[in-house]
Amino acid sequence: SSELTQDPAVSVALGQTVRITCQGDSLVDFYASWYQQKPGQAPLLIIYGANNRPSGIPDRFSGSSSGNTASLTITGAQAEDEADYYCNSRDRRDHRVFGGGTKLTVL
Amino acid sequence: QVELQQSGPGLVKPSQTLSLTCAISGDSVSSNSAAWNWIRQSPSRGLEWLGRTYYRSKWYNDYALSVQSRITITPDTSKNQFSLHLNSVIPEDTAMYYCARDRPDILDGFQPWGQGTLVIVSS
Numbered sequence: 311s312s313e314l315t316q317d318p319a320v321s322v323a324l325g326q327t328v329r330i331t332c333q334g335d336s337l338v339d340f341y342a343s344w345y346q347q348k349p350g351q352a353p354l355l356i357i358y359g360a361n362n363r364p365s366g367i368p369d370r371f372s373g374s375s376s377g378n379t380a381s382l383t384i385t386g387a388q389a390e391d392e393a394d395y396y397c398n399s400r401d402r403r404d405h406r407v408f409g410g411g412t413k414l415t416v417l
Numbered sequence: 418q419v420e421l422q423q424s425g426p427g428l429v430k431p432s433q434t435l436s437l438t439c440a441i442s443g444d445s446v447s448s449n450s451a452a453w454n455w456i457r458q459s460p461s462r463g464l465e466w467l468g469r470t471y472y473r474s475k476w477y478n479d480y481a482l483s484v485q486s487r488i489t490i491t492p493d494t495s496k497n498q499f500s501l502h503l504n505s506v507i508p509e510d511t512a513m514y515y516c517a518r519d520r521p522d523i524l525d526g527f528q529p530w531g532q533g534t535l536v537i538v539s540s
């Protein structure tokens with residue numbers, strides 16, 4: 311299957327750590343990339359590859375992977391991290407697939 | 418700094434063709450390390466990758482199975498841009514459409530993205 315599954319919603323207390331997960335068969339073979347999307351904006355790449363951040367992305371964002379699950383961790387969540395988060399990977403045809411997204415609420 | 422600027426109509430009638438263009442600055446549509454993608458987003462379908470065009474000594478295209486029979490993505494080297502054509506549109510094609518670059522061997526992720534174009538399919 312080329313589907314990627316995410317929890318629809320997650321919440322975290324301000325300053326605490328939260329992990330957002332993405333499950334799918336393709337993740338056994340391919341890394342996930344992670345995107346943050348705020349209302350009215352295009353998605354923004356925040357993690358790619360094993361655990362790489364594009365320039366300008368705070369180091370409180372990190373990525374990891376184990377088996378068929380990729381994870382995005384925010385260590386010390388800030389109010390501005392409240393957003394939708396999407397994972398993306400590829401299938402065996404090299405087509406790209408997105409997860410359904412996780413809405414993160416910072417309490 | 419690479420920027421993508423989208424253009425095209427925001428309203429398309431059912432059964433007609435949706436056409437959008439993405440103009441590239443700061444990179445080349447003929448780059449041997451980039452791929453140029455179209456992605457859409459709707460409340461019912463979430464983010465959906467539609468397809469891409471890329472140049473590796475010759476031009477290639479890949480299309481999502483969900484739209485494969487209706488989609489064409491074409492590069493325009495003279496204007497350094499690429500276009501999406503989706504024919505026989507239905508109301509379910511109503512979505513925000515984005516163009517985006519990825520460079521699989523350098524930075525395996527979509528960056529940057531265009532500003533988005535809301536396309537409504539309605540008579």
